[in-house]
Amino acid sequence: MSDTPTTPVSTFLLDGRPIPFLPGQTIMQAAQDAGVYIPHLCHHHDFAPIGSCKVCSVRVNGRMIASCTMPASAGLVVESEAADINHDRQRLTQMLFVEGNHHCPFCEKSGNCHLQAVAYHLEMQDTHYVHAYPHHEVDASHPDVMLDRSRCILCELCVRASREVDGKDVFTIGGRGPHTTLMVNSASGQLKDSDVAVTDRAVHICPVGALMPKRQGFVIPIGQRPYDTADIAQRPEDS
Structure with missing residues (x-):
């Protein structure tokens, strides 16, 4: 039996919100589990992160870093939705x-x-x-x-x-x-x-x-596709 805890060990702050995380999780993984969207393109939950697109970069204790590769740790102060970051x-x-x-x-x-x-x-x-x-x-x-x-x-x-x-x-x-x-x-x-x-x-x-x-073109008609009906931030299962 694995000794790895399956319940959150602590939290960090993401845009002022406490985000619980499991041992070994990145900021991105913990945010996704908490239902918080961080924009990204090269990240996929089924694969190890490579941090190539940099779209998921966040400010961690004042320093910019890719959230898909940055390990979560207790007490981190993370900014994602700041105007300059989204710019x-x-x-x-x-x-x-x-x-x-x-x-x-x-x-x-x-x-x-x-x-x-x-x-x-x-x-x-x-x-x-x-x-x-x-x-x-x-x-x-x-x-x-x-x-x-x-x-x-x-x-x-x-x-x-x-x-x-x-x-x-x-x-x-x-x-x-x-x-x-x-x-x-x-x-x-x-x-x-x-x-x-x-x-x-x-x-x-x-x-x-x-x-x-x-x-297999247009199996799902235009207007009925996932991001036709909802912002990507509201569809964490697809992102």
Whole structure:
């Protein structure tokens, strides 16, 4: 039998609210368990955090740090909803929009896209920066799965899911700086020559629709999708 306590050991303050936590939990994990939303993109409760997107950054005792990687400890004073913190989150989100090609009005993921939902939550009205309109390869070579790199935000969730859940290691991140991209581990570099299957967790965990099953468009009509009907902060089970 495990000796790890299953009841909270103490609390920290998050925007003035006491948040209980279990041993080993991060600020993000404890907040989610308490039903408190901290904006994030690369974090998923089923996988170990990597802290890459920085959208979840909070101020801890006066210092900015990713809440998904910061261990919770007694007496921490954490700020998440300060105006300057949300302003920085908005800027990070805007950069993701201009560094990709996110055409929300006709994207199949609209209404169920975490990037779009976070942008709405942060009251993003425009992209602020000049659009880069980069060229990204689309891989439609697989009979059942499509990869549109224009939507990819490099969250690595598909990389982790393929390796840790599917046991296949189909995806990886390669390149540097603006040339960083999602790559397919196959001799040709194409999905058709990889081990990916439409049933893989990696295909369905993508938060933005970079990876999508083919022939399943608009199964849930626009207007009835999760973030069409509620702010992402009110849907912790989806975030």
